[in-house]
Amino acid sequence: MNITFYKNTDEVASFPKNLSDGYWVTGTLRSECDVLNPIIEFSGFNPALEYNYAYIEEFRRYYFITSSNAVRENITEITFHVDVLQTYANELLNHKAFINRATNVKNPYIIDDYAPLKPDYERSYIQILGDSGDKTLRKPTVSASATDETAMRVIITAAGTPHKE
């Protein structure tokens, strides 16, 4: 049996993990073993002192070291638990899923009720200038001066018959 031990610093529920400093050991499996939660005794070596993660080649799975027990002198019992995310990372990454939340996704149509909000008042003016189909419109000019007393502004309505030329 070939086991590679790692020092894992990534979060437990993360994948793919950045594993480095692998330490490879080999041995013989002497008793029955649960593939998902193997318990293996190591003689003269306590991997839990330096490592927290492992890959068992025969099981083709990555494992967390969950506990270590000193059974007797020079014998240490290590309990593993399969890391399903790391083991099946490639398959998972090719999957599609309905995502509730994600760090690098932004949907502008959804108000994030996780974050507390405060009101920010914004006022803006858009000047409407004329008719040309976009915002670059004609600017109105006021040709009728307020003091122009000769302009045709006074309307009178007279009684009687219409004026004859």
Place this chain on the structure above:
Amino acid sequence: MLINSNAISGNTYAISLTTWESLRQYLWSQKNVFEDWFDLNLTPSALLVSAYILPFRLTSITSKGFSLTSNLYMGYKNLADAEYQTPSGNKTHFNISSCYWLNRSSGDLVETEVASYTYLGNGYIDEFNELPTISSYRLFAPFFGYINIDFIEYIKGFQVKYFCDFSTGTLSINIYSNLGIPKTKFIEGKLIYTESREVGIPLIISGGDRGAMRDKQMGIVNTVGSTISGVGQAVAMLAPSLTAKGVGLGLSVLGMGVSATSSATSSKVSNTGSQTYVKHTTRNPSTGRQITAKTTSIDYSPSERSEERQYEGTRTFTNIGSSINSAVNSLHDLSQISANVQATNVFQVFDIWNSPMEMFIEKVTPTFAVDYQSLAEYSGRPARDVYKLEDLRGYVNVGMIHLNIDCTHSEIVEISELLESGVIINSNAPDIIVNPYEVTSTTSE
């Protein structure tokens, strides 16, 4: 002439439009009052039904002169005349013009439809904070003030049109929705807003009871003429002048001249022997009563004002004791109706054109009260859509996934539980990706 009518109250009656036409025919078909004006010896102002000044110029209007008689020319040429579309010919009618579109771009009034303001909105909603419940979209339209624009209409764009019926001085505004594709072409849709408002400022010609005013005026003239014939030529000249020019117009001029005096206040001067008294009357605006405030000698002191007299005017008289001042004071009484319309009012209305038409957008934008970037790193942003996991980075919370992996059942269950409780994906996915089906913007928080 007996007309078919229904009495409403007092001397108010309801008649049909047909009956009204008949009544109008009867009233105005007897004589051509323009030609017979001076023979009738009526006040010229009675010929003018209304007069007001518009806050814009009139152009492109058929030139027709308007005169009371051939030798008494009134007003300007080119005034609007007889544009009213009579239902049938040979009817006497008032000078009423049809409706015109107002060319706002030049501030003039023209016959053809020109004035339209098209605002094509953004065409899409790119921020959740533009929801109408927390934002307001208002259009400032000259003469009409702020008009609430529906959020959807704002997004689609809309069109504003003015038109003016200058026979009544009424300006209307119509706003149409846009049925076109946003940001391309405006296609006029349904009328979503309309409002009419009188913008013509009335120019007072005479009081409502012209006959009573004329009689009173003529009485004053006769009295003055008979009692002060020896005083001088001034009053003697005043009487025929008033008679010729018309009482109403004369009063109007006087009214403007004393505009500094409170319209609710009057003062009369009487001469009793060698002592001159001033009788002060005033109107309490809270009660509307015209009261005699005090009768004083000419050394009236403002410090003696009572509560009622606080509204008293400050006009002074320089020739107390002369009969001509009695006439002037009486004219002042009659002219009180016209003291409120002054040129400054009109010019203030003109200034409205200097206010541009514009959208006034007020957003109450929700902003994060926390460091949202940090929050998003820990708990992600709301996605609510389907993504491939290799496109995601950082915290990912899976709502539903259909796993197709060659592994044990307990491993499938564990994977599902982990994904639905939230995992960290260490990938090289881009920092921010937006909804793949609605790629609009990448605005940051």
